Amino acid sequence: MTRxxxxxxxxxxxxxxxxxxxxxxxxxxxxxxxxxxxxPQASLTACLGLDPYRxxxxxxxxxxxxxxxxxxxxxxxxxxxxxxPGSVDLQTASIKLLQENHSxxxxxxxxxxxxxxxxxxxxDTPPGLxxxxxxxxxxxxxxxxPAQCNHTAIxxxxxxxxVTFRIRENMGNPDLKVRGVLPTFYDDxxxxxxxxxxxxQALLPGQVFKVRIPYxxxxxxxxxxxxxxxxxxxxxxxxxxxxxxxxxxVVD
Ligand SMILES: Nc1ncnc2c1ncn2[C@@H]1O[C@H](COP(=O)(O)OP(=O)(O)O)[C@@H](O)[C@H]1O
Ligand SMILES: [Mg+2]
Numbered sequence: 367m368t369r370x371x372x373x374x375x376x377x378x379x380x381x382x383x384x385x386x387x388x389x390x391x392x393x394x395x396x397x398x399x400x401x402x403x404x405x406p407q408a409s410l411t412a413c414l415g416l417d418p419y420r421x422x423x424x425x426x427x428x429x430x431x432x433x434x435x436x437x438x439x440x441x442x443x444x445x446x447x448x449x450x451p452g453s454v455d456l457q458t459a460s461i462k463l464l465q466e467n468h469s470x471x472x473x474x475x476x477x478x479x480x481x482x483x484x485x486x487x488x489x490d491t492p493p494g495l496x497x498x499x500x501x502x503x504x505x506x507x508x509x510x511x512p513a514q515c516n517h518t519a520i521x522x523x524x525x526x527x528x529v530t531f532r533i534r535e536n537m538g539n540p541d542l543k544v545r546g547v548l549p550t551f552y553d554d555x556x557x558x559x560x561x562x563x564x565x566x567q568a569l570l571p572g573q574v575f576k577v578r579i580p581y582x583x584x585x586x587x588x589x590x591x592x593x594x595x596x597x598x599x600x601x602x603x604x605x606x607x608x609x610x611x612x613x614x615x616v617v618d
Contacts, residue, residue: 370477370487371545371615372506374529377522378493380514381550383410384585386490387594388605392612394447397485400440402473403452404502405492406459411451413589414443424453429463429472429501436476448484460497470497471538474505495529503533508545512579515552515562520569523547527570544573545618548611552578577610 373382390401403410408418427434440448489502511526513519534542547566553559567574582604588595596605
């Protein structure tokens with residue numbers, strides 16, 4: 367059965383795209399993985415070597431054109447891994463989706479088709495709990511909330527929790543659940559990191575991943591080499607943590 371996970375947080379810069387990328391690559395070593403880029407900034411697409419300004423068919427096409435099929439928008443990248451790229455067109459998608467009365471459930475419909483040949487679908491969403499994020503959450507079974515371990519973490523997590531609740535109760539995805547809060551940018555030397563972690567665990571008992579993604583300069587450097595950290599520095603703390611995250615998700 368295909369598991370569909372959206373990665374969401376209203377805050378930018380918390381590690382959503384980094385998580386989609388590295389988790390996707392780790393899972394793809396054992397399973398069939400589809401990554402979907404719903405962010406107009408399309409940094410997941412860029413990290414995977416595609417130019418967001420030159421995507422003739424993208425997640426935008428899938429959301430906007432009823433006849434567009436999954437097969438036509440997806441790009442095989444390596445064995446076990448495919449991408450539906452984002453494109454700069456997504457900047458106008460939020461408005462058009464509402465103005466032209468498109469169904470926000472289109473991605474959900476396409477992915478719930480029983481013939482989707484993937485074990486995992488990971489949806490990278492933009493910052494802000496906007497129409498594109500809602501589209502991703504409507505399509506998903508589970509949501510991963512990366513939370514940067516600083517004083518704003520709780521607010522970001524609460525906002526996603528709230529939207530998840532609304533989507534479950536009122537918007538037609540009654541099975542959506544928070545799979546886990548993922549502590550990111552964890553710094554053992556900082557006083558506040560363990561404090562924030564304890565606050566997150568108190569807010570969502572049993573729903574915070576065991577793994578913490580550490581602050582690791584290799585993670586930040588990797589995109590500059592055209593790679594994800596799990597390929598660029600496989601033994602680095604960041605890569606090891608993303609491997610552990612994949613293990614936590616697979617055992618479910
Ligand atoms: N664990 C980490 N350690 C160091 N830098 C990181 C880490 N995770 C992400 N980054 C860097 O922080 C920036 C924001 O991460 P990103 O995944 O793009 O966040 P988001 O998608 O939530 O906006 C990127 O430059 C990324 O390379
Ligand atoms: Mg991002």
